[in-house]
Amino acid sequence: MTNAADFAAIRLTLELAAVTTAILLVVGTPVAWWLARTRSRMKGVIGAVVALPLVLPPSVIGFYLLVTMGPQGPVGQLTQALGLGVLPFTFAGLVVGSVFYSLPFVVQPLQQAFEAIGERPLEVAATLRAGALDTFFTVVLPLACPGFVTAAVLGFAHTVGEFGVVLMIGGNIPEKTRVVSVQIYDHVEALEYAQAHWLSAGMVAFSFLVLLLLYSRKRGGVR
């Protein structure tokens, strides 16, 4: 019922989601921390920018990524000057697109987790003369651990479910940019409904299991 191309698409999708989630945890943590602690007037602006991918249609994100990362776009000019070529039609380009597309799914749970910690543990750590980094790794990180799990799971799952952005900037290249959602779309277009069903049912099962794990854990957790 399935073939090598389907498995290649599955492997590529998992790779993309893993790389994207790793980058988002590194980039998203300082952003979420700043959003959780700042009293700056910029908080509203940055918070809104982070949330933009929640409300923008993927066609808008994909279109602007294609234009800005293209040879005439500002990002494209920069990557060419750095000798990297242009990003559309490459795995790296999909990673950039996915990082932006899944940003709120990582930053927002982290921000909530940081806000829930409150001032008190940080003040206690300060009176014990813990440095900023020390405080972060020995106090904040353990307390915000459930938030990190939620952020990682949502970021990963949301990237697996990405379609519109990849369709716009990917170019549908096997083993480089043809992810599962695009493969399903192709199967439907080509009237290969059996293969489309196989992959689609897999996506439904995967997404349900991920959310089930996430929500079961939350219900039981007092953390």
Place this chain on the structure above:
Amino acid sequence: MEPSMKAPLVRLLCAAALLSIFPAKAAEVSVAVAANFTAPMQRIAAEFERDTGHKVQLAFGATGKFYAQIRNGAPFELFLAADDATPMKLEQEGATVAGSRFTYAIGKLVLWSPKPGLVDGKGEVLKRGAFAHLSIANPKTAPYGAAAMDVLRKLGLADTLAAKLVTGENIAQAHQFVASGNAELGFVALSQVWADGRLTSGSAWLVPGDLHEPIRQDAVILAAGRDKPAARALADYLRGAKAVAIIKSHGYGR
């Protein structure tokens, strides 16, 4: 409060609202149109409405998607496909009005770049291969993509250029990849880069018809269009002199 006094007014307003939703009017025909035929169909539909008084509702999209929607009860009465295989398949499955299938346009394939001088008049640029990306429509699903692969195979370049191919989900996206500069050149529909009898921009090679299977675009009246005079009228209109002139001016053959 005197609710009984208000009731007639409310009823009147409801009736007025209902009437405005279902106005009595000339017949309406609902058409599914292949994305590559968008521009000419909009002009043809406008002429048809002016000449006949019927209303035309156009939906544009990919032929494979329309097939799935039609098989699952979409209320289209007329279908202008991007190929001849899909209308044939619908006919064999009994989803059409028998004997209503006809070729309304023949697509012409062109190798195009927005850069002047990049594409030569014989397509030699393909053999030199001095480019990073060649954009085509998905050969599995789009007739223009299948034709592009025919050409590459005939020229013996299918293997050497395989790593440089980027695939749009339809011919519109294949064109967009080239127009945005992300691919230097690509196989697109002549209708996308042709207006008023000349190339709108850049450089192009009009691919000779003997290098690929003809891109026959067929139309068919669907089961929902049975006993709908407006659907039949539009199908006839597409074969009339006025429509044919519009179709040709957009770079299609007949």
